[in-house]
Amino acid sequence: xVQLVQSGAEVKKPGESLKISCKGSGYSFTGYWIGWVRQMxxxxxxxxxxxxxxxxxxxxxxxxxxxxxxxxxxxxxxAYLQWxxxxxxxxxxxxxxxxxxxxxxxxxxxxxxVSS
Amino acid sequence: EIVLTQSPATLSLSPGERATLSCRASxxxxxxxxxxxxxxxxxxxxxxxxxxxxxxxxxARFSGSGSGTDFTLTISSLEPEDFAVYYCQQRSNWPHSxxxxxxxxxx
Numbered sequence: 355x356v357q358l359v360q361s362g363a364e365v366k367k368p369g370e371s372l373k374i375s376c377k378g379s380g381y382s383f384t385g386y387w388i389g390w391v392r393q394m395x396x397x398x399x400x401x402x403x404x405x406x407x408x409x410x411x412x413x414x415x416x417x418x419x420x421x422x423x424x425x426x427x428x429x430x431x432x433a434y435l436q437w438x439x440x441x442x443x444x445x446x447x448x449x450x451x452x453x454x455x456x457x458x459x460x461x462x463x464x465x466x467x468v469s470s
Numbered sequence: 471e472i473v474l475t476q477s478p479a480t481l482s483l484s485p486g487e488r489a490t491l492s493c494r495a496s497x498x499x500x501x502x503x504x505x506x507x508x509x510x511x512x513x514x515x516x517x518x519x520x521x522x523x524x525x526x527x528x529x530a531r532f533s534g535s536g537s538g539t540d541f542t543l544t545i546s547s548l549e550p551e552d553f554a555v556y557y558c559q560q561r562s563n564w565p566h567s568x569x570x571x572x573x574x575x576x577x
Contacts (some may be wrong), residue, residue, distance in 0.1 A: 389566070398568060399508075401565050414565070451513075451514075455519030460513035463513055
């Protein structure tokens, strides 16, 4: 069974760093792109970026380039999304998803709350 | 960057009726378009990929059509569980943008 399991909710202060994770199982982790999607409170889906764990090829949306870093560790079948300095406007649910035609499997989402 | 525009923003229908949702791309995406359903508190679910292919386990009442810049998601006869927000997404060009969503609500 394909599963993407994300790390738990986080509460952070502005300026702090954060790395959230997405562990894949039940399929060949290195054979599919893994994407990250932001959903701000009450808003729509935003495509942030994507990584191919097989060779770490990574693409970013211009809206998120330089704001976040996407990485993957294929030895532990885990993808990551990280921030070096959070802002209040980063408060959102972040989803990881496997790309296969469309995003066919999704993680449960990680709620990130940034507040002073 | 390709912009996807969904219409209408909100669609009010009754169970049993037919729903037609539209997604228009700012430039051709060939057939590289997907549709998702999202219910409150849940992750999105893939319904249709590559414009017209139903994802695994998706009921036959959901169908997709179109190519190039104009796409349609049709729900032939609405069930109570179909009332949700629907998004389109293209994977023709980076970034693989989403539309802004159509909320399908009960009339």
